[in-house]
Every structure is written in structure tokens, then in C-alpha cells.
Amino acid sequence: MKLLKQQISKAVSTSITSLSYPEKDFSLAPPKNPDFGDLSTNISLLLTRDLKKSPLEIANNIANILNQNLPKYVSKVTVTPPGFINFKISDSFYQSNITTILDAGNSYGKGSVGKRKTANVEFVSANPTGPLTVGHGRNAVLGDTVSSILEWQGFEVTREYYFNDAGRQMRILGQSVEARYFEILGKEFKFPDDGYEGSYIKKIAQSIIKDKGSNLPSGDSNFKEKAEDSIFEDIKKSLLNLGIHFNQFTNEKTFYENGEIDKFLGELRSKELIYEKKNATWFKTTALGMEKDRVFIKSSGEPTYRVPDTAYHRNKIERGFDLIIDIFGADHADTYPDVLLALKSLGLKTDHIRVLLYQFVTLIRGGEKVKMSTRKANFVTMDELVNEVGTDVVRYFFVMRSMNTHLDFDLDLATDQSDKNPVFYLQYAHARICNIIKHGRESGLELSDKFESSLLSHPEEINLLRHMVRFPEFMELAYENLEPQIVANYLQELATRFHKFYSHCHVITDDLDLSKARLALITSVNMILLNGLNILGISAPERM
RNA sequence: GCCCUCGUAGUUCAAUGGAUAGAACAAGGACCUCCUAAGUCUUAGAUGCAGGUUCGAUUCCUGCCGAGGGCACCA
Numbered sequence: 250m251k252l253l254k255q256q257i258s259k260a261v262s263t264s265i266t267s268l269s270y271p272e273k274d275f276s277l278a279p280p281k282n283p284d285f286g287d288l289s290t291n292i293s294l295l296l297t298r299d300l301k302k303s304p305l306e307i308a309n310n311i312a313n314i315l316n317q318n319l320p321k322y323v324s325k326v327t328v329t330p331p332g333f334i335n336f337k338i339s340d341s342f343y344q345s346n347i348t349t350i351l352d353a354g355n356s357y358g359k360g361s362v363g364k365r366k367t368a369n370v371e372f373v374s375a376n377p378t379g380p381l382t383v384g385h386g387r388n389a390v391l392g393d394t395v396s397s398i399l400e401w402q403g404f405e406v407t408r409e410y411y412f413n414d415a416g417r418q419m420r421i422l423g424q425s426v427e428a429r430y431f432e433i434l435g436k437e438f439k440f441p442d443d444g445y446e447g448s449y450i451k452k453i454a455q456s457i458i459k460d461k462g463s464n465l466p467s468g469d470s471n472f473k474e475k476a477e478d479s480i481f482e483d484i485k486k487s488l489l490n491l492g493i494h495f496n497q498f499t500n501e502k503t504f505y506e507n508g509e510i511d512k513f514l515g516e517l518r519s520k521e522l523i524y525e526k527k528n529a530t531w532f533k534t535t536a537l538g539m540e541k542d543r544v545f546i547k548s549s550g551e552p553t554y555r556v557p558d559t560a561y562h563r564n565k566i567e568r569g570f571d572l573i574i575d576i577f578g579a580d581h582a583d584t585y586p587d588v589l590l591a592l593k594s595l596g597l598k599t600d601h602i603r604v605l606l607y608q609f610v611t612l613i614r615g616g617e618k619v620k621m622s623t624r625k626a627n628f629v630t631m632d633e634l635v636n637e638v639g640t641d642v643v644r645y646f647f648v649m650r651s652m653n654t655h656l657d658f659d660l661d662l663a664t665d666q667s668d669k670n671p672v673f674y675l676q677y678a679h680a681r682i683c684n685i686i687k688h689g690r691e692s693g694l695e696l697s698d699k700f701e702s703s704l705l706s707h708p709e710e711i712n713l714l715r716h717m718v719r720f721p722e723f724m725e726l727a728y729e730n731l732e733p734q735i736v737a738n739y740l741q742e743l744a745t746r747f748h749k750f751y752s753h754c755h756v757i758t759d760d761l762d763l764s765k766a767r768l769a770l771i772t773s774v775n776m777i778l779l780n781g782l783n784i785l786g787i788s789a790p791e792r793m
Numbered sequence: 794g795c796c797c798u799c800g801u802a803g804u805u806c807a808a809u810g811g812a813u814a815g816a817a818c819a820a821g822g823a824c825c826u827c828c829u830a831a832g833u834c835u836u837a838g839a840u841g842c843a844g845g846u847u848c849g850a851u852u853c854c855u856g857c858c859g860a861g862g863g864c865a866c867c868a
Contacts (some may be wrong), residue, residue, distance in 0.1 A: 254836090276810090276811085278809070278811095280811085280812070281808090281811085281812070281813080281814090281815090282812065282813070285812075288812085289812085291810090291811065291849095294811080294848060294849075294850090297848055298848075301864045303848095304848065329812075330812080331811090331812075331848065331849075332848080333812070335809080358853090359833095385825090406821075406859045408853095413868080416867085416868070417867070417868085418867080418868070437811090439851075527866085528866085529866050530866095531866095540796095540864090541864095543865095544865080544866045545866095546866085547866035548866060549866070551866085553865090553866070553867085553868085554867075578862085579797075579798065579861075579862045579863075580862060580863065580868090581868085582797050582798080582862070582863060583796075583797085583862095583863050583864060584863090584868080585795075606797085606798080608798060608799070608861070609861065609862070609863080611860095611861075649806080649807090650805090650807085651806090651807085652807060653798055653799070653862055654798090654799065654806075655798075655799060655800095655860075655862090656805080656806080657804095657805065657806095659804095659805080662804095662805085662818085668819080668831075669818065669831085670817095671817065672814085672819090673831050674831075674832090676830075676831085677829085677831050678832095680829075680831090681829065681831095681832085683830080684828065684829060685829095686828095688828045689828080726809070727820080729809095730809090734806095734807080736810085737817095739809065741807090741816075741817095742816095745816085748832055748833070749832095751828085751832075751833085752832070752833045752834085753833090754830060755827075755828070757828055758828095792829085793829075793831065
């Protein structure tokens with residue numbers, strides 16, 4: 250399809266040159282209404298102003314030339330108001346694509362932009378203060394799917410989880426566990442003001458009593474460490490439940506210990522971008538065009554998140570990735586520019602860093618919005634959700650919408666309607682095909698590379714084939730925009746066209762040649778479904 | 794007050810600046826002697842408001858209204 254488009258574009262360019270029309274950057278894409286043709290270009294509309302002629306006239310001039318010497322596989326060139334030039338592609342082009350798909354198999358649609366390139370995708374990155382919640386779920390699924398989209402283009406991807414087990418949050422976590430520990434033992438305790446109130450804290454305290462006895466003193470390091478270990482283990486388990494596994498966990502502490510933080514602070518200092526004021530250390534972002542300076546080291550001596558984050562990103566840059574992606578919630582929108590600014594001041598290139606912001610999930614339960622807070626233990630965990638509706642439904646739910654939409658997650662509906670989730674529509678198409686293939690096998694029909702593709706001329710077959718050839722193009726689009734919902738939308742449309750085909754055309758019939766051709770057709774549809782579902786991390790059951 | 798994201802059908806969401814704005818759920822009809830009806834067909838229903846750019850705007854720009862998030866010596 251890509252080649253064909255290039256050929257047609259070239260033919261259009263040649264014809265406008267021969268008419269001495271100026272060159273324009275025109276579009277060539279399938280029109281929404283298939284009655285107009287398979288591909289349309291807006292070139293004549295773009296030329297209207299320069300040529301001071303009606304777009305229809307220009308279009309007719311171009312079309313006349315094109316019709317004199319049709320590009321390969323183009324059967325007709327037409328013009329429709331207001332001035333689109335439409336190309337009708339011959340059925341044989343689409344029919345021949347089946348062999349292409351079957352030959353490529355599970356690599357059909359792969360791209361090569363990422364060949365011999367590496368990418369790092371940092372996501373989730375939740376500190377181990379509590380279980381993975383539905384809020385983190387959107388991050389997790391997006392990150393994992395974006396990673397797969399990159400892999401599909403040839404990138405070697407490192408899925409990375411960055412965390413900090415040394416800050417304020419973790420200190421309070423330790424104190425919360427300690428308080429519960431003494432509470433259970435019937436001793437005097439003080440629950441911290443901003444303590445974590447979830448019941449998991451008590452469970453951790455209980456397990457500490459079991460493992461370490463009941464004589465731990467206040468301030469014992471076990472409280473925090475045990476909590477961290479236990480929570481981290483749960484997070485990893487929850488992620489695995491979602492089909493996600495990380496290649497690397499990076500602890501913020503590393504950058505203090507290996508001196509990289511001191512190193513880059515020194516470098517900024519020597520560039521006079523750091524100064525002291527009110528007992529704190531500031532980064533002079535105003536000198537770099539920002540509205541106000543930012544604190545790097547608090548008067549308490551603790552660095553702010555910007556410091557280790559900058560060191561961490563520098564580290565990622567130095568590891569030589571061709572592409573670095575951060576998946577952040579909308580609440581981080583204002584924070585990463587500081588980090589990028591610091592990196593630039595250090596003389597580093599940041600063009601290959603892409604920050605993907607996703608909007609928050611609003612949870613709705615009983616018709617009411619639920620304000621989520623890990624600290625207040627007001628949350629729904631990923632595990633609860635996955636256990637209730639299953640991994641496939643959860644993953645599809647998070648990936649079927651654009652990440653910059655604020656989405657409402659109605660828990661009652663999610664569980665009530667989980668059997669109406671559109672993911673089943675895709676899976677059902679796959680299962681149906683598997684069943685037909687099985688049915689064919691039972692009557693002695695096997696897939697063979699010898700089939701007469703020209704028999705596939707039913708309108709529903711052509712309609713299906715038209716969408717199939719676009720798979721590589723859509724995957725490329727998903728990569729360029731880093732938007733997983735493009736994959737989901739593509740598959741949804743593919744499944745629709747397959748289901749329509751199914752209701753109009755029988756595969757296994759008395760007509761052996763037709764059956765063979767249709768078997769090849771549905772096998773190639775299945776290949777695409779499988780490839781797409783794989784990218785989304787969704788299973789493809791053979792029976793439903 | 795300033796910044797970011799979003800306002801599309803009753804509801805939840807789609808739509809590389811293009812031609813008649815698509816689905817799903819909910820509401821009203823129809824279709825299984827036929828490879829799984831988790832399907833197909835069909836009726837009704839929407840671009841917050843006001844300008845601007847453009848041959849053409851849901852899409853880009855400005856203002857207003859509304860929702861969410863930010864604007865820390867929290868991450």
C-alpha cells in the first residue's frame with residue numbers, strides 16, 4: 250500500500266509539472282465515503298488560490314493527464330466536487346495482498362524505523378507506599394503498550410521502573426507501620442499525622458511481629474524495610490497480573506551513591522546557575538527563560554525531586570538510548586520542564602526525550618465521584634479490578650481511549666458491563682475464524698498457497714481487504730503519535746468488517762476453489778488480529 | 794489570578810484540516826432448518842457559546858462559559 254501510494258503521488262507530481270502548475274504538499278488518503286474511490290487527493294483545492302481557477306477545472310486537467318497513463322493497479326481516476334481527484338484501485342491489488350500477509354505471518358505490519366535503535370520507556374514509577382491502584386493502571390497499561398508499539402517498529406525497548414525509597418513518603422510509611430506494630434502489641438503508639446491508613450499497613454505490622462518478634466524498638470529500620478519489600482512484591486505481582494514486566498528497576502538512591510548528583514550540581518554551579526538563598530539552594534531557571542527559580546536543596550538539606558530526576562535522566566541519556574519516553578500523570582505537567590532545562594544547561598541534547606502525559610481517571614461508584622488517595626486508603630486496587638473483570642477488559646479499557654481524555658471509570662458499570670466490553674468483539678472475530686478453520690479442516694480443507702484470489706470479489710470481501718492493507722500504515726501512525734488507541738480503533742474496524750463479511754459470505758461451501766480462497770482470506774485476517782492483539786497485550790482465545 | 798488538558802448523541806468515547814461527524818451502551822423494530830446471535834440489519838439521537846484563519850474547521854487561533862489537573866523548601 251505504501252509503495253502504491255508513492256507511485257500515485259509521483260504520478261500526480263509528474264502531471265502537475267507537465268501542466269506547469271506549482272508544486273504543493275498534497276494529501277493522498279482514503280476518503281471516508283468509499284463510493285468516491287480508494288484514495289483521494291486534495292491537490293487541486295490547494296492550487297486554487299495560486300492558479301486563480303476553479304478547483305474542479307484544475308482537477309479535471311490533472312485527471313485527464315493521469316487517465317492517459319494510469320499508474321499500476323489504478324483502474325480509474327475521477328473528479329468529484331469540490332475538486333477531489335479520486336483513484337479507484339483495482340481489486341487485484343487487494344487480492345494479491347493476502348499472499349503478502351500470509352508470507353509475513355506474525356511480522357506482517359512491522360515497521361523498520363526502529364531497526365538497530367534502542368528505546369527506554371519509564372512508566373508506573375510509583376513509590377512503594379501502597380498497592381497499585383486503578384490510577385496507576387492507566388499509566389501501566391499505556392507504558393507497556395507504547396513499548397510494544399515501539400518494538401513493533403523494530404526498537405529494542407527497555408521497560409524501566411524508577412522509584413525512591415528514601416524520601417518523606419517512605420519515612421512516613423515506616424512510621425505508620427511502626428505505629429500499627431505497637432498498637433497491635435497493646436503498647437503506646439503515635440500514628441503520624443499524614444500516615445498511611447490502609448489496612449495493608451496492619452498486615453505488614455503483623456508479619457513483622459511474626460518474623461522479628463515483638464521487641465523491636467521505636468525507629469527500627471525493619472519497619473520501613475519490611476514495608477517496602479512487602480509492598481514492592483505486591484506491586485510486581487499486580488503488574489504481572491496485567492501482563493507487564495519490567496527489564497529494569499532503578500532506585501533514585503543510586504545517583505547519590507555514585508556521585509552523579511554531586512557531579513552535576515558542581516557543573517551547574519560552575520556555570521553560575523546555582524545560588525544560595527534563605528538557607529536553600531536554588532536553580533536559576535529565570536536565567537533560562539522561566540518565570541521563577543526553583544529550589545534544588547531545601548533548607549533542611551534534603552534535595553527536591555528535581556535533583557535526582559535530572560541525574561536520572563542524564564543517566565538515561567548517557568546510556569545511549571535513541572528514544573527516551575516518560576509516562577506521567579497530568580499532575581506532573583509542570584515539573585518535567587525544569588528537568589529538561591537542567592539537562593540542557595548541562596549541554597545535553599533532549600530532543601529524543603518524549604514526555605507522555607495522561608489525564609486522570611475519575612472513579613465513579615454509586616453515581617458519585619471517588620476521590621482517590623493512597624494515604625487515606627481511599628482507592629480501588631488493580632488487583633480487585635483485574636479479579637473482577639479480567640486482564641483483557643482492563644487493558645482494553647485503558648487503551649481504547651486517547652490518553653489526554655479525562656476518563657470516567659464507573660466501577661458499577663465496569664463490572665456490570667464487563668461482558669459488553671468491546672474487547673470481546675475483537676476476540677470473538679478471532680475465535681470465529683479459528684472455528685471456521687477448524688470446521689474446514691474437519692471437511693478436509695487446509696490452507697494452501699495455491700488459491701484463486703480473484704474469486705474474492707464480493708463487496709464485503711473487498712471492503713475487508715481494503716482495511717487489511719492499511720495495517721502497517723496504522724501501526725506507523727500509532728508509533729508517530731505514540732497513541733495506543735489508534736491500534737485499538739484499527740482492530741475494532743477490522744473486526745466490524747470481518748463480522749459483516751461473515752454474515753454475507755460462507756467460507757466452507759461446495760465450491761472448492763471459492764472455499765480455498767476464502768480460507769486464505771480469513772487466515773490472513775486472523776494474522777492481523779493476532780498481531781494487533783499482541784501489541785495490545787490482549788489474549789486471543791480460540792473459543793469463546 | 795496564571796499555566797496545561799478536555800467540552801461531540803441520554804451516557805461513555807472515536808474521527809492524519811476535507812466530501813454525508815463514527816461506534817458502544819441505553820431506547821424502538823427485524824434476523825438463527827445456514828462455519829459460535831459475544832453476531833448482523835434497522836429507527837431515533839450530537840460538535841458548549843461568540844468571533845477569526847481557510848476553497849473547506851470537531852480539528853488551527855482569540856475571547857467567554859464549564860470540568861479535571863497544576864502553579865511548594867511534596868513527588
